[in-house]
Amino acid sequence: MTAKNEFKPRLISEQKACERACFSRWTINELVRRGDFPKPVKISDKRKAYVAEEVDAWVEARIAAR
Numbered sequence: 001m002t003a004k005n006e007f008k009p010r011l012i013s014e015q016k017a018c019e020r021a022c023f024s025r026w027t028i029n030e031l032v033r034r035g036d037f038p039k040p041v042k043i044s045d046k047r048k049a050y051v052a053e054e055v056d057a058w059v060e061a062r063i064a065a066r
Contacts, residue, residue: 011041011049020055 012020018028021037031037038054 010052011043012052012055013049014040016052017050017055020052021059 014025014028017040018025021028023031028037032039038050038058040048040050043049
């Protein structure tokens with residue numbers, strides 16, 4: 001049984017991840033390759049998504065580091 005207030009990760013599209021991080025797809029893919037951005041979740045052969053909370057945490061960490 002699952003509690004109504006239990007946290008459930010939410011996926012966002014690659015485009016939304018780019019918008020939240022203010023980067024192009026190419027830059028996001030390069031950062032992922034280097035291990036400097038959260039890894040995507042493969043949801044089909046041609047599609048990937050990102051965990052919204054991981055992308056938001058990454059953005060917040062960049063803001064806090066300034």
